[in-house]
Amino acid sequence: MIHLALTFPSLNTSIQVGDLVFYIPPTSSGGGFDYSSTTPILFGTVAQVEDNTITVEYDNINNPYPAPGVDDYIMFAKNKSINVSNLKGYYLEVQFVNDSKEKVELFSVGSEVVESSK
DSSP states (O other), X not given: OEEEEEEXXXXXXXXXXXXXXXXXXXXEXXXXXXXXXXXXXXXXXXXXXXXXXXXXXXXXXXXXXXXXXXXXXXXXXXXXXXXXSSEEXXXXXXXXXXOOSSOOOOOOOOOOEEOOOX
């Protein structure tokens, strides 16, 4: 396994260790790049998140694809075997604000909460 550090101008705040990292190489389409016609390629798993840098654990032996290049589009997805439930915890606070000058009605509010530990 190789660890590769990727630095970005800013990171999505929900990225965390264990997330899956994908990339899409660009295809040239006239004056720019087109990322829509390619299937995302699994690159690796997030091993560390620090400031605007993520460290990705990359299997260079069993992965037939090269590491992403400078112009590749990088994205991430939550690992479904880790993030299998909804909200976790003991306390929840919600505030509903009506910014309208008109009267409004709230018909229903629902949630799914899983107690994280006992």
